[in-house]
Amino acid sequence: MTGRLAILAGGGALPAALAVAAPDALCISFAGVPHQLCNVTHEHHFEKLGELFSDLKSEGVSDVVFAGSMSRPPLDPAAFDPVMMALAPRLLSAMQGGDDALLRLVIQIFEEQGFTVRGAHEIAPQLTVAEGVFAGPAPSEAALTDADRGADILNALAPVDVGQGCVVAGGLCLGIETIQGTDALLRFVADTPKPLRRNAKGVFVKAPKRGQDLRVDMPAIGPETVRNAAAAGLEGIVLQAGGVLILDRQNTIEAAENAGVFIMGRVL
Template identity: 60%
Template sequence: MPGRLAILACGGALPVALASACPQALQICFAGVPHNLGEGAQEHRFEKFGALFQALHEAGVTRIVLAGSLPRPTLDPSAFDAVTMALVPRLMAGMQGGDDGLLTTVISVFEERGFAVLGAHDLLPDLTAAEGFHLGPPLDEIAESDAARAADILAALSPLDIGQGCVVAGGQCLGIETAQGTDALLGFVAATDPARRPKARGVFVKAAKRGQDLRVDMPAIGPGTIAAVAAAGLAGLVIEPGRVMILERDKTLAALSDTGLFLTARTL
């Protein structure tokens, strides 16, 4: 029988969904990081990994899931405990490899201490969409071509640990998701001078980076994404099946209906 689960929560709706589906899980939040969990969440600090590991072991935790959005935190070196201090060289080396490098290091740190690291999709399999899922109007020939070009751009950038999203309109790349995130990308596209945009409305493609460990930082869309795609004047979204989460699914699908956008899941 598997041991207790702990939800290491950051911002957004995903930790709340996990807590609802796994009510016996230990809920962990972090000082200075906004979250939507209730008062029962146990607060820890990133500077004190030793205290966190001890609390997890004492609670009988053998499985953890890391969930929610987290900008790279600002750390106070004077508050590091001995365990964290020993981990700093590894974490710093991981940071040099980009987000994937850092997250791979974090996973290794937890696994070395006996914790199995799960993905949110392992616990909530309905988070992703299957191949062929489609809502909204069909893609025309231009949208099909734009989606394929956006996917090619993301595939080319994957080895550099850059980008989970790309916007292409009429064959022209209008933006690539970088460290600023999806909202920043779509806001940039929305602010682009119409004179510099093709007549084609364009497509937003969201996909995982090749070789990305999907247990942490799996790409996601939600109702806010749909609103931002609509505000950017795009025709719709293409997501990678099984590798992109649809958060707040009912609200997201309702937003699609309200805006008239398409959402399709397909391997490109």
């Protein structure tokens, strides 16, 4: 980095983890977006991106990192500042498509303003999962076979920009992560009758979409993911090594050990 880092925060534990890793960073929140940061420096509105860009530049920011979950915000055109007015046609068009298209445009807009967009894994590489068993018991051969099947499914879905996770048991796909997110997927799987699962426990597989820009929307799990996977009767969780963040690591490890669920990093 040549200047200061700004953390543009959404919900979840990731922004706070990055703030610990980069204590000198400028922390930015957005009106109407819940966050867990305790040291927010500035709050901004999506309708006034010009003010955001000016604020970042005045604070000497050269690099930005997008962190945390954020749903597509409702926008009030009457509140747009001149910069947002100019950007609105591009943004509104991208919002009609998948998340990848919108996020690529957001990166492009910030780069056009002279900022370097960095990934959370660049700021805190220790948050990513390495290859091998991270927590819990060793996976069975059946689980590894299901993981391979899950990877094939996610790779096949990547071009249509659907999701970053799926559940496979006994070679059967029990569910795919969609806009509702991981927790909704695992609740759905928990309600699947056992006969449909071929008496196999199955695994949750999570990975970035093929070709995804890891600077934004990098997949992540935490202790709640583990608890939901256990409630769904799964044997374990398989993550793309180096491509998925593990948040609240100690509690995530403890949740896996207590539930007897493995967490594994693997090249998918």
